[in-house]
Amino acid sequence: MTAARYDVIGIGNAIVDVIARADDDFLVKHKMTKSSMSLIDEPRAEAIYAAMGPATEISGGSAANTIAGVASFGGNAAFVGTIKDDTLGGVFAHDIRAAGVSFKVAPLKSGPSTARSYILVTPDGERTMNTYLGAAQLLSENEIDEREIADAKILYMEGYLWDPQDAKNAFLKAAKIAHQANRAVSLTLSDAFCVDRYRREFLELIKGGTIDLLFANEAELKSLYETADFDTALLELHRDAKFAVVTRSEKGAVVVSRESVEAVPAFPVKSIVDSTGAGDLFAAGFLYGFARGLPHVTSAKLGALAAAEVISHLGARPERKLSDLAKENGLL
Amino acid sequence: MTAARYDVIGIGNAIVDVIARADDDFLVKHKMTKSSMSLIDEPRAEAIYAAMGPATEISGGSAANTIAGVASFGGNAAFVGTIKDDTLGGVFAHDIRAAGVSFKVAPLKSGPSTARSYILVTPDGERTMNTYLGAAQLLSENEIDEREIADAKILYMEGYLWDPQDAKNAFLKAAKIAHQANRAVSLTLSDAFCVDRYRREFLELIKGGTIDLLFANEAELKSLYETADFDTALLELHRDAKFAVVTRSEKGAVVVSRESVEAVPAFPVKSIVDSTGAGDLFAAGFLYGFARGLPHVTSAKLGALAAAEVISHLGARPERKLSDLAKENGLL
Numbered sequence: 001m002t003a004a005r006y007d008v009i010g011i012g013n014a015i016v017d018v019i020a021r022a023d024d025d026f027l028v029k030h031k032m033t034k035s036s037m038s039l040i041d042e043p044r045a046e047a048i049y050a051a052m053g054p055a056t057e058i059s060g061g062s063a064a065n066t067i068a069g070v071a072s073f074g075g076n077a078a079f080v081g082t083i084k085d086d087t088l089g090g091v092f093a094h095d096i097r098a099a100g101v102s103f104k105v106a107p108l109k110s111g112p113s114t115a116r117s118y119i120l121v122t123p124d125g126e127r128t129m130n131t132y133l134g135a136a137q138l139l140s141e142n143e144i145d146e147r148e149i150a151d152a153k154i155l156y157m158e159g160y161l162w163d164p165q166d167a168k169n170a171f172l173k174a175a176k177i178a179h180q181a182n183r184a185v186s187l188t189l190s191d192a193f194c195v196d197r198y199r200r201e202f203l204e205l206i207k208g209g210t211i212d213l214l215f216a217n218e219a220e221l222k223s224l225y226e227t228a229d230f231d232t233a234l235l236e237l238h239r240d241a242k243f244a245v246v247t248r249s250e251k252g253a254v255v256v257s258r259e260s261v262e263a264v265p266a267f268p269v270k271s272i273v274d275s276t277g278a279g280d281l282f283a284a285g286f287l288y289g290f291a292r293g294l295p296h297v298t299s300a301k302l303g304a305l306a307a308a309e310v311i312s313h314l315g316a317r318p319e320r321k322l323s324d325l326a327k328e329n330g331l332l
Numbered sequence: 333m334t335a336a337r338y339d340v341i342g343i344g345n346a347i348v349d350v351i352a353r354a355d356d357d358f359l360v361k362h363k364m365t366k367s368s369m370s371l372i373d374e375p376r377a378e379a380i381y382a383a384m385g386p387a388t389e390i391s392g393g394s395a396a397n398t399i400a401g402v403a404s405f406g407g408n409a410a411f412v413g414t415i416k417d418d419t420l421g422g423v424f425a426h427d428i429r430a431a432g433v434s435f436k437v438a439p440l441k442s443g444p445s446t447a448r449s450y451i452l453v454t455p456d457g458e459r460t461m462n463t464y465l466g467a468a469q470l471l472s473e474n475e476i477d478e479r480e481i482a483d484a485k486i487l488y489m490e491g492y493l494w495d496p497q498d499a500k501n502a503f504l505k506a507a508k509i510a511h512q513a514n515r516a517v518s519l520t521l522s523d524a525f526c527v528d529r530y531r532r533e534f535l536e537l538i539k540g541g542t543i544d545l546l547f548a549n550e551a552e553l554k555s556l557y558e559t560a561d562f563d564t565a566l567l568e569l570h571r572d573a574k575f576a577v578v579t580r581s582e583k584g585a586v587v588v589s590r591e592s593v594e595a596v597p598a599f600p601v602k603s604i605v606d607s608t609g610a611g612d613l614f615a616a617g618f619l620y621g622f623a624r625g626l627p628h629v630t631s632a633k634l635g636a637l638a639a640a641e642v643i644s645h646l647g648a649r650p651e652r653k654l655s656d657l658a659k660e661n662g663l664l
Contacts, residue, residue, distance in 0.1 A: 054391065055427060057390070058389070095387060314651075
């Protein structure tokens with residue numbers, strides 16, 4: 001890849017996570033689908049917050065978590081997403097900048113408040129997300145700065161961008177700019193239900209060549225190809241995608257290129273405290289390695305390492321410096 | 333003790349903690365005294381926040397942490413402290429109520445914003461706190477509800493209340509109401525520097541019989557009696573106080589009554605992630621046991637258990653239900 005200011009620029013929903021522990025009965029009582037992300041409106045947000053236990057506020061957002069992870073590996077990274085000029089917007093902006101990420105989007109002065117995701121973590125470490133998109137849904141083509149996009153080796157975007165009205169256009173504009181500048185365009189499928197909402201469009205993006213590097217987990221991949229059989233889905237992916245990485249929780253990851261399909265084991269974890277951000281941080285490690293031209297298997301190991309770090313504590317942003325962790329484990 | 337609606341009612345500064353990891357150089361560069369609590373104004377708060385790393389927001393406040401802990405043990409608990417009608421005030425109110433604590437103070441419509449403590453956690457797990465008191469300093473006698481105070485077996489207050497102008501009067505009014513209702517009055521000395529600021533007054537409260545149950549850690553006790561020798565300080569405390577508990581980190585705790593001095597070991601901890609709240613949660617366990625008429629040594633063990641739980645993760649509120657933890661360890 002030619003020289004660039006950024007290793008990765010990410011576009012996604014700018015969200016602050018409001019995380020509380022809950023038992024499975026709570027999910028049933030409040031009609032939540034375990035381990036999925038649901039979009040909620042403000043009254044539902046208020047009702048969930050009132051019912052949930054003592055919470056912790058930590059910056060989140062899928063692509064934002066990934067980008068913070070890339071920076072933690074020592075990568076040069078930028079993020080694009082919309083916040084309001086309110087307390088949680090200030091928290092989001094502080095945290096992503098403090099993580100060493102370039103974040104240039106000006107906060108909105110009016111309109112809905114900064115996005116929040118109410119995340120219930122069950123005793124098994126699984127997370128169930130209820131997202132009020134608020135200001136995040138106002139992301140549009142206006143926020144896409146051509147020079148910024150063209151100056152990143154990889155453009156990384158989340159499937160969740162298909163949910164807000166105008167974000168899809170921002171996505172497509174950014175992808176076009178990136179390709180014109182000979183950059184790689186990457187997408188994460190985000191969530192099996194998100195795939196279910198936009199299957200046809202995602203398949204078009206993948207088959208049509210808009211996506212150079214696809215991230216998916218096992219559930220998302222099965223949803224994409226509407227099959228319960230992983231191997232069937234993998235075969236279809238191998239045929240459709242230029243390059244893809246499929247994460248399989250404790251079963252590790254599979255790197256799928258035109259030439260080969262390689263499996264990489266998961267990194268051992270003592271106990272899973274909160275699985276929020278596992279996929280986001282896997283992507284961070286892989287993207288960092290990919291941008292720096294490391295072998296794919298090494299990149300996948302960096303991803304597995306970052307995922308293991310983030311699930312060992314509450315919240316979806318790394319608590320330890322990932323470059324240090326990678327050095328300790330002989331990966332960098 | 334006669335029947336009461338609450339086991340413990342706490343009065344203290346209502347604070348949201350903004351917690352980030354930092355190295356020792358950061359503390360030196362920003363002229364912070366390690367492991368202490370400093371009061372800061374708004375410009376200093378902004379400067380520290382801008383300089384500090386990605387943060388986590390978790391409700392805090394010393395007495396508020398203790399009261400949340402009492403509720404987590406299954407105790408009936410109430411808290412009194414002032415917040416503003418803003419985002420962080422909403423976070424504080426949600427979290428303490430979600431912990432099962434009665435919190436009836438109405439948020440202030442104007443004036444300074446809800447208090448925040450910027451907490452830097454160094455790699456050794458020590459925390460250095462920078463507190464902007466904001467709305468918390470507006471706590472006054474007006475917030476002291478006579479019936480509420482009289483209806484709690486124990487009134488618990490933090491030494492930090494000596495910092496805001498009017499809170500001291502609220503403290504003294506509450507103590508008077510409690511004693512008139514034959515309730516116990518308890519104080520934690522909060523911080524060695526806080527003791528240094530108000531030594532004479534704290535000694536008067538202890539010697540004069542206003543305080544029935546005193547909590548202090550080793551550094552605070554030494555500061556109180558201006559000695560570097562723990563045994564000397566303990567001897568003076570034994571002479572002055574009706575009843576006291578001194579915590580000594582990994583050395584455990586000492587329960588000091590008129591009749592005896594008993595040592596209780598610390599509860600083993602795998603690794604100290606963040607020492608914030610260790611003293612607060614020790615007090616929670618002891619107060620719960622004390623209110624329920626358990627033997628002092630059992631109460632101290634409950635304290636040690638709760639302290640061990642809270643230092644094993646980020647933040648000063650328990651993540652596990654302490655009554656469950658106590659049962660698992662054969663203490664309840």
